[in-house]
Amino acid sequence: MGESYVLPGAVDAHVHSLSHRNEGIAASTSAAAAGGVTTVIEMPFDHSGPINSLDRLRAKQDLADAEAVVDIALLGTLDPAGGWTRAEELAEGGVVGFKASLFDTDAFRFPRTSDRQLLDVMAATRDVGRTLCVHVENNEIIKALLDEERSADAADPQSHSRSRPPVSETLGVLTAMEVAANTGSRLHLCHLSLPRSVELASWYRGQGADITLETCPHYLTFVQDDLDRLRGHLKINPPLRTAGDREGLWARLGGGEIPVITSDHAPWPRELKEREMMLDNSSGAPGVQNIVPVILGGALRRDPSMGLFERALDALTRGPAARYGIDHRKGSLEPGKDADIMVFSPDEGAEIELGAQLSNAGWTPYAGYRPGGRITHTISRGELVFDEALGLSGRPGRGELLEHSDR
Numbered sequence: 001m002g003e004s005y006v007l008p009g010a011v012d013a014h015v016h017s018l019s020h021r022n023e024g025i026a027a028s029t030s031a032a033a034a035g036g037v038t039t040v041i042e043m044p045f046d047h048s049g050p051i052n053s054l055d056r057l058r059a060k061q062d063l064a065d066a067e068a069v070v071d072i073a074l075l076g077t078l079d080p081a082g083g084w085t086r087a088e089e090l091a092e093g094g095v096v097g098f099k100a101s102l103f104d105t106d107a108f109r110f111p112r113t114s115d116r117q118l119l120d121v122m123a124a125t126r127d128v129g130r131t132l133c134v135h136v137e138n139n140e141i142i143k144a145l146l147d148e149e150r151s152a153d154a155a156d157p158q159s160h161s162r163s164r165p166p167v168s169e170t171l172g173v174l175t176a177m178e179v180a181a182n183t184g185s186r187l188h189l190c191h192l193s194l195p196r197s198v199e200l201a202s203w204y205r206g207q208g209a210d211i212t213l214e215t216c217p218h219y220l221t222f223v224q225d226d227l228d229r230l231r232g233h234l235k236i237n238p239p240l241r242t243a244g245d246r247e248g249l250w251a252r253l254g255g256g257e258i259p260v261i262t263s264d265h266a267p268w269p270r271e272l273k274e275r276e277m278m279l280d281n282s283s284g285a286p287g288v289q290n291i292v293p294v295i296l297g298g299a300l301r302r303d304p305s306m307g308l309f310e311r312a313l314d315a316l317t318r319g320p321a322a323r324y325g326i327d328h329r330k331g332s333l334e335p336g337k338d339a340d341i342m343v344f345s346p347d348e349g350a351e352i353e354l355g356a357q358l359s360n361a362g363w364t365p366y367a368g369y370r371p372g373g374r375i376t377h378t379i380s381r382g383e384l385v386f387d388e389a390l391g392l393s394g395r396p397g398r399g400e401l402l403e404h405s406d407r
Helices: 025-034 054-067 083-093 115-127 139-150 159-163 166-183 195-206 224-234 243-254 291-302 307-316 318-323
Strands: 005-008 010-015 037-042 071-077 097-101 131-135 187-189 211-215 341-346 373-380 383-387
Touching: 010 025, 010 291, 010 307, 010 318, 025 037, 025 054, 025 373, 025 383, 037 341, 037 373, 054 071, 054 083, 071 083, 083 115, 097 115, 115 131, 115 166, 131 166, 139 159, 139 166, 159 224, 166 187, 166 195, 195 211, 195 243, 211 318, 243 291, 243 307, 291 307, 291 341, 291 373, 307 318
Parallel strands: 010 037, 037 071, 071 097, 097 131, 131 187, 187 211
Antiparallel strands: 005 341, 341 373, 373 383
């Protein structure tokens, strides 16, 4: 079989299992197990409504208990219209963190938090000792540009890139960081696509702000020109950027400035990703099954000395576990922690096969891609849940709900 690495199980801290009813926790966590991911942190913006009350949280916890194949932690959200008063009950109820969005994706499922509301939301999450992760895009710029693009050639796949220029991300990043710095909140910036965003965050950390960030495998693999080929399959927010931006993110990962890498797993069905009008497609792509081979394989290609590999591994394991308060159990192979293990085998011939995907999405932008390695085994709490020769052995309901540690 050749050389393999026995590593801590990955923690994917950005998974949308329930944004569309076609997926579900059983499918997403099965895909996770097949990809070396032993813990998923689940986003709170579900098709049935945001997880912003104790009743909705309890219902989702029951669903996770019944369906999860690997271990799972839940994020909550706070209704922008005064819902920040529920932060304490949701934290005590079991959420390991919260999420908000500066962009109005969906008024019901995924609403925008205004700048004024963000002051209250961040103060509330600070007071309960939880991290707030934020979708950071400037609403005013993007909404205006979307209207302009829809009145032009909206079938052009690059209309998506033009509607979300780099400044729409960096302004969102600056807004969230300035509020966090002024409220003393724990801020985590979601799915950053630009080296400049990372540099800005580094400056704020240097000023003492409690800020972390993530990027995603698609920003480290694809570039905006790939939209011309894969069209709606690569419509992701923020959009893909230039080759220079991609390599700049790898450089900053190697420099220790990117502590977390997540998949932003968004398993929309084909009919929502293959529409002729580019801007009519849903945004996001499935990724939880492929994040580890794409990132670790890419790191080995760029740096055979293993320095970049070690940084990437930390961003897939220790970084997310620490940020969301579950590192008492997850993120490293140490005495007293869960026996979560993945075995990664470098292999330039390994190819991501569409038929091997366990998400219900039925597609992946990585189909046919050779990431440079593969996952051969996944062990969750000492139990083999995936073997590449035998397939998935973990069953729905065996995963455990994780709690935040305040130590």
